[in-house]
Amino acid sequence: MEFKKEYKAIKKQVYSLGDYSIVPIRMEDRYLILQWRNEQIYHLRQNKPLTKEDQDFYFNNIISKLFDNDNPDQLLFSFLERGICIGYGGLVHINWVDQHAEISFVMDTSLEKDFFTLHWTTFLKIIELVAFEEMRLHKIFTYAFDLRPKIYPILESNCYNREAILKDHVFFQGGFIDVYIHSKIIV
Numbered sequence: 001m002e003f004k005k006e007y008k009a010i011k012k013q014v015y016s017l018g019d020y021s022i023v024p025i026r027m028e029d030r031y032l033i034l035q036w037r038n039e040q041i042y043h044l045r046q047n048k049p050l051t052k053e054d055q056d057f058y059f060n061n062i063i064s065k066l067f068d069n070d071n072p073d074q075l076l077f078s079f080l081e082r083g084i085c086i087g088y089g090g091l092v093h094i095n096w097v098d099q100h101a102e103i104s105f106v107m108d109t110s111l112e113k114d115f116f117t118l119h120w121t122t123f124l125k126i127i128e129l130v131a132f133e134e135m136r137l138h139k140i141f142t143y144a145f146d147l148r149p150k151i152y153p154i155l156e157s158n159c160y161n162r163e164a165i166l167k168d169h170v171f172f173q174g175g176f177i178d179v180y181i182h183s184k185i186i187v
Contacts, residue, residue: 022077039109099138141183155182
């Protein structure tokens, strides 16, 4: 199955910043995404490794329905560097009434060591265009397990405020860990 290339819920489909862009999530990137999610399962809300069958089912039955929906609960994008997919993410748990959404982003695992800050910062700048200019959301936020402390300075340097620390909020490897919520509000 091939996707339509456009989300009905937004007018502009491609957003760019220099060599980087986001486009509506592409079917052709699904197995790269599967690989990255399985490699990074420790920080995702995913309780088991994904199979190709799981990924095909998700794309064919969940993702494919997002394109024609006026108010989908998520808008996902392939994150490209000079046309090559190096990550994916978007706005999830979209609340159209209260005008807020959670940011989700996963990059190519091999790029995390040297390019974590660059790619997170670039993705944030681009997804903010979708959230605030296109969708006119009031607030976007992150929900991060306290496992990757280098993400917090990136968020804070991009004007995201630490809104909450949910103490012992998730059970991870035999113990409870905190969840950090950072947000940006447009008034």
